[in-house]
Amino acid sequence: MTSVRVLILAMLVVIGCSSESGSPPAGTTSGTAMAESSPDVDGFMPIDANDLVLFHPPTEKGSLNVSQDGDSILLQGDARGYLHSKKPYRDFTLRLDVRWPNTAELPEDERANANTGMLVFITGADKIWPKCLEVQGKWSELGHIKSNAKDVTVEVRDDQAARERARKPVGEWNSLEIVAKDGALTSILNGVKIAESDPTELREGRIGFQAERFDVEFRNVRIREE
Numbered sequence: 001m002t003s004v005r006v007l008i009l010a011m012l013v014v015i016g017c018s019s020e021s022g023s024p025p026a027g028t029t030s031g032t033a034m035a036e037s038s039p040d041v042d043g044f045m046p047i048d049a050n051d052l053v054l055f056h057p058p059t060e061k062g063s064l065n066v067s068q069d070g071d072s073i074l075l076q077g078d079a080r081g082y083l084h085s086k087k088p089y090r091d092f093t094l095r096l097d098v099r100w101p102n103t104a105e106l107p108e109d110e111r112a113n114a115n116t117g118m119l120v121f122i123t124g125a126d127k128i129w130p131k132c133l134e135v136q137g138k139w140s141e142l143g144h145i146k147s148n149a150k151d152v153t154v155e156v157r158d159d160q161a162a163r164e165r166a167r168k169p170v171g172e173w174n175s176l177e178i179v180a181k182d183g184a185l186t187s188i189l190n191g192v193k194i195a196e197s198d199p200t201e202l203r204e205g206r207i208g209f210q211a212e213r214f215d216v217e218f219r220n221v222r223i224r225e226e
Helices: 004-019 031-035 108-113 160-166
Strands: 053-054 064-068 072-077 080-085 090-098 117-121 129-137 145-147 156-158 176-180 182-191 191-195 206-212 216-224
Touching: 004 080, 053 064, 064 090, 064 182, 072 080, 072 160, 072 176, 080 117, 117 160, 145 156, 160 182, 160 191
Parallel strands: none
Antiparallel strands: 053 080, 064 072, 072 216, 080 206, 090 176, 090 216, 117 129, 117 206, 129 145, 156 191, 176 182, 182 191
16 A cells, blocks of 8 residues: 555656646747747837837827727827837838828818828937937828938938829828938838938937827837848
8 A cells, every 4th residue: 555655646746747847738828928029021020009108298288098909009199299119229121001090080171281200210308309300101291201300400302203103092001111221211102212311410219109189000010120
């Protein structure tokens, strides 16, 4: 009987050790693995709301909220502000789709003013608006490159005919690609190059996504550092 008890105890110890191992059962994914992002086949990393910080200054009256539904990030409210990355970027390619989901409710003559922007090389303190360059998201100027700093001048070559040819109507998804290389920017709208800029003193910084008192939605946001 003693030898039987010893054998049973040994079997219980083995079973207990197996159940406490770190490997998940077959066909499941551990919580850590589910939380980690991985690059796609082209090396792009997804960006979602958890990777971004909402800046809504108290001086801006009104509300501004951010939510996520699948691969879409929605900035909603009647105040100005922006989402910005937690880390700075230098040389990169940023891809995203953008639209204004509620423009059908606007008078037709106001729809072309539907506004947002992609902020590049955010430097220094957060404010409205920070020191940075911007790739315009405003529908009438989609893809234009400008400076948001009084002390930074940027030389830009812009193709209005290409913009009008490539741009989809207000309320539909438009795809943007922004390439940053050695401080120079290139913007591509729905596969068509729209603008390119010469380098400025701004070469590295956070990226951001503007709210300009229009509900705006960003989808499939992803970035590849070069």
